[in-house]
Amino acid sequence: xxxxxxxxxxxxxxxxxxxxxxxxxxxxxxxxxxxxxxxxxxxxxxxxxxxxxxxxxxxxxxxxxxxxxxxxxxxxxxxxxxxxxxxxxxxxxxxxxxxxxxxxxxxxxxxxxxxxxxxxxxxxxxxxxxxxxxxxxxxxxxxxxxxxxxxxxxxxxxxxxxxxxxxxxxxxxxxxxxxxxxxxxxxxxxxxxxxxxxxxxxxxxxxxxxxxxxxxxxxxxxxxxxxxxxxxxxxxxxxxxxxxxxxxxxxxxxxxxxxxxxxxxxxxxxxxxxx
Amino acid sequence: xxxxxxxxxxxxxxxxxxxxxxxxxxxxxxxxxxxxxxxxxxxxxxxxxxxxxxxxxxxxxxxxxxxxxxxxxxxxxxxxxxxxxxxxxxxxxxxxxxxxxxxxxxxxxxxxxxxxxxxxxxxxxxxxxxxxxxxxxxxxxxxxxxxxxxxxxxxxxxxxxxxxxxxxxxxxxxxxxxxxxxxxxxxxxxxxxxxxxxxxxxxxxxxxxxxxxxxxxxxxxxxxxxxxxxxxxxxxxxx
Numbered sequence: 001x002x003x004x005x006x007x008x009x010x011x012x013x014x015x016x017x018x019x020x021x022x023x024x025x026x027x028x029x030x031x032x033x034x035x036x037x038x039x040x041x042x043x044x045x046x047x048x049x050x051x052x053x054x055x056x057x058x059x060x061x062x063x064x065x066x067x068x069x070x071x072x073x074x075x076x077x078x079x080x081x082x083x084x085x086x087x088x089x090x091x092x093x094x095x096x097x098x099x100x101x102x103x104x105x106x107x108x109x110x111x112x113x114x115x116x117x118x119x120x121x122x123x124x125x126x127x128x129x130x131x132x133x134x135x136x137x138x139x140x141x142x143x144x145x146x147x148x149x150x151x152x153x154x155x156x157x158x159x160x161x162x163x164x165x166x167x168x169x170x171x172x173x174x175x176x177x178x179x180x181x182x183x184x185x186x187x188x189x190x191x192x193x194x195x196x197x198x199x200x201x202x203x204x205x206x207x208x209x210x211x212x213x214x215x216x217x218x219x220x221x222x223x224x225x226x227x228x229x230x231x232x233x234x235x236x237x238x239x240x241x242x243x244x245x246x247x248x249x250x251x252x253x254x255x256x257x258x259x260x261x262x263x264x265x266x267x268x269x270x271x272x273x274x275x
Numbered sequence: 276x277x278x279x280x281x282x283x284x285x286x287x288x289x290x291x292x293x294x295x296x297x298x299x300x301x302x303x304x305x306x307x308x309x310x311x312x313x314x315x316x317x318x319x320x321x322x323x324x325x326x327x328x329x330x331x332x333x334x335x336x337x338x339x340x341x342x343x344x345x346x347x348x349x350x351x352x353x354x355x356x357x358x359x360x361x362x363x364x365x366x367x368x369x370x371x372x373x374x375x376x377x378x379x380x381x382x383x384x385x386x387x388x389x390x391x392x393x394x395x396x397x398x399x400x401x402x403x404x405x406x407x408x409x410x411x412x413x414x415x416x417x418x419x420x421x422x423x424x425x426x427x428x429x430x431x432x433x434x435x436x437x438x439x440x441x442x443x444x445x446x447x448x449x450x451x452x453x454x455x456x457x458x459x460x461x462x463x464x465x466x467x468x469x470x471x472x473x474x475x476x477x478x479x480x481x482x483x484x485x486x487x488x489x490x491x492x493x494x495x496x497x498x499x500x501x502x503x504x505x506x507x508x509x510x511x512x513x514x
Binding site: 174176177179180181182183184185186187194195198199 | 321323348349350351352353354355356358360362364365366375376378421422425427
């Protein structure tokens, strides 16, 4: 209890008491609203049908090819993103200046682009009448509506998540470590592979996990640019969309798989960040 | 022609640098107030920062020559560098830190040379440890061993004692002075501590606002300090 000033009692004002009571109530209520908004749909997914029906939902002929295709395409996308995105992030992180700042913003763009815009953009770049379409066609390559198109759509929307994480990680790297490595005779590639990447790898792994989660959920751009062919372009999100019209249980089962994978990935990222 | 000749001018960021000195046998000590450009000069010698004009020559061979458009890259200058916080690679063992820059035909040979470099600095016992497990004084020894293991043609140290606890600073200073005197290569140290200057007993260059304001031995500086900063600096000298 603090000493009363000038002998006056430190009695609490009625307003203090009102705030002490209402503040937790109000914040609890509004936070709860948002939590419900997120939790209710997930509860719906998990509990709207009995488990037996859910398992039967997985026997739909859509399911197997969709899971296999999703795994294959997202892994290829992720490899592409990591292999090309890591050196790109290193280049951006080490430079200042207008051009590199614009480049960094451009890389980030797909995060905020509507998927429909991404789909149109991909068609206009790689489609038959797009920028590269005729050139590719000359070599007998038709990208749209192929598995390669799925990979392109996933990479387009998922790359920023990895590249951003990698840029941030490389910027956090102690500049003296890089300088000392160079005074010891290390070339830039050696600095990159023996100092920058090993010291940044927890953050790189986190970015890769986030990027993979985004690729797994890719829907809009894939639908427009790659279409809906079972086994070739119909990934899990597209299969869910198709199943919704015929068999709600299949849509539900597949959705639960995606939720579980996404949740596991987020938990893994958090665990990695805490280390 | 042995020695490091530095003659650099030109603006870097907000500051203009105009510095010339020569480091030969004895350690050369750069002193000056914060923000005077001492670290910028080190960066120019290392090749991490390009001077606007001038020359940097090591044993007669140009590392940087504005007029002849010579600018040898950092990794080819073979100048050892020990930064203020030592910058040991935290993901490598002490031995691998020291072996990082060693050139040898086999890994076994590289590790042997690294062990030798550690032994030269009485630090063999640290070989298996990781940098986060080292004390400040140990980190300094390892950083010095790492710089010397690849047989540099010159050595730069930025505030080598500033990060150390006062209680051990005196011992480390004595150790460093002894080792640096034994080195046969030009050595440049930045310091803000007159005790360092006394112990290392080298030529001194005082830099203020990017320019050399006085050069000479510590006794010369004490006898006739050229600026307020030098007066303050030598006044801390123990009598």
